Amino acid sequence: MSKIKIVNNTNQAFQKTLIQENRSASFISAVLTAIIMFISRYKGPEGILLLDRFLPGLGWLQIIIIAVYAGFITQFLLKQKNIAKIRIRIWTLFSIVFFSQFIAGILISDTFLMTGKLHIPIPAVILAGPIYRGSGFFMPILFLATILLTGPAWCSYLCYFGAIDGVAASRKKQPSFPKEGWKTLRFFTTILVIVTAIIFRIFDTSPNFAIVGALIFGALGIIATIIISRSRGIMAHCSYYCPIGLISNLLGKISPFRIKINNSCNNCMACIPACRYNALSPKNIASGSPGFSCTLCGDCIDTCSSQSINYSFFNLSSKKSRVPFTVVIAVVHSVFIGIARI
Ligand code: SF4
Ligand code: SF4
Ligand code: SF4
Numbered sequence: 609m610s611k612i613k614i615v616n617n618t619n620q621a622f623q624k625t626l627i628q629e630n631r632s633a634s635f636i637s638a639v640l641t642a643i644i645m646f647i648s649r650y651k652g653p654e655g656i657l658l659l660d661r662f663l664p665g666l667g668w669l670q671i672i673i674i675a676v677y678a679g680f681i682t683q684f685l686l687k688q689k690n691i692a693k694i695r696i697r698i699w700t701l702f703s704i705v706f707f708s709q710f711i712a713g714i715l716i717s718d719t720f721l722m723t724g725k726l727h728i729p730i731p732a733v734i735l736a737g738p739i740y741r742g743s744g745f746f747m748p749i750l751f752l753a754t755i756l757l758t759g760p761a762w763c764s765y766l767c768y769f770g771a772i773d774g775v776a777a778s779r780k781k782q783p784s785f786p787k788e789g790w791k792t793l794r795f796f797t798t799i800l801v802i803v804t805a806i807i808f809r810i811f812d813t814s815p816n817f818a819i820v821g822a823l824i825f826g827a828l829g830i831i832a833t834i835i836i837s838r839s840r841g842i843m844a845h846c847s848y849y850c851p852i853g854l855i856s857n858l859l860g861k862i863s864p865f866r867i868k869i870n871n872s873c874n875n876c877m878a879c880i881p882a883c884r885y886n887a888l889s890p891k892n893i894a895s896g897s898p899g900f901s902c903t904l905c906g907d908c909i910d911t912c913s914s915q916s917i918n919y920s921f922f923n924l925s926s927k928k929s930r931v932p933f934t935v936v937i938a939v940v941h942s943v944f945i946g947i948a949r950i
Contacts (some may be wrong), residue, residue, distance in 0.1 A: 638679035678942035692907040703771035730826035731852040739805035760860030764905035780841025798851035875915035879908040
């Protein structure tokens with residue numbers, strides 16, 4: 609048998625195994641999603657699923673639809689050439705589903721809301737709210753649990769607000785980052801939010817005043833998103849302004865998922881422009897791992913022709929590490945689409 613034929617056969621066998629592995633991963637995603645949604649339906653608050661609220665008894669149909677969706681996106685995300693595009697689409701879809709229910713809750717009926725009460729959908733409130741109120745720890749606990757499972761990927765797949773930044777940034781082909789010093793801005797906004805919440809609590813500031821403060825902070829973030837993210841092609845709000853982004857990067861280290869660059873890297877630097885979170889530089893590439901602001905988005909993976917950059921998970925090979933990460937992300941994202949609302 610000629611050498612070329614042997615190589616072709618090996619490639620075909622490898623592709624076949626890959627397809628089978630991807631199918632198994634999709635199946636696992638669908639089953640896990642269905643189980644979590646099922647448990648939420650029977651053990652969670654009544655009417656946790658949208659269909660049950662409007663067409664009582666039909667929640668099972670929503671479980672099936674969301675589970676099938678989880679299987680599909682696992683398959684798509686595992687394809688080599690598609691992560692960046694698919695990621696931004698599914699992230700945007702979640703944001704649309706989330707904010708549609710919020711708007712419908714204000715304009716049409718409070719059945720669209722989680723508790724019947726309005727909350728402010730600004731990520732910084734996840735931190736400031738409980739400090740100010742001294743209660744209401746549901747969102748911080750959910751955030752921490754998600755970080756434990758997915759690391760900083762909260763900020764590239766799961767946050768209702770960050771998708772707006774992602775869409776704005778994707779308008780420009782190549783990112784153009786400001787000077788390194790701007791990275792410290794998030795430390796100041798985080799301290800500002802914590803100190804303000806403590807002061808509001810100590811002086812028993814009225815909730816209306818606190819809401820206005822939160823809205824001003826959120827509005828400034830939206831302006832940053834629209835102007836800076838769009839014009840520079842960077843995640844300006846997430847990487848330079850949002851306190852939750854900083855906490856997500858910090859606490860994300862407790863998750864075992866990482867992005868690593870292996871020895872086959874030839875320093876071509878082709879992956880650098882793919883990163884809109886300012887986590888890849890020649891220095892990071894030389895060190896074998898992205899910088900602190902990496903959110904495990906995976907956008908850089910497809911740009912590497914030598915497949916030198918990929919997910920890492922304990923001792924698994926880089927190709928295999930991508931599978932558990934994708935399954936976890938697909939399941940959590942799908943459950944969020946099926947359940948999350950304000
Ligand atoms: S940085 Fe803030 S707005 Fe951006 S994705 Fe993370 S939590 Fe959401
Ligand atoms: S694209 Fe791949 S080979 Fe080139 S610098 Fe990045 S990791 Fe290394
Ligand atoms: S280094 Fe790669 S995975 Fe990390 S944020 Fe940048 S593009 Fe995303």
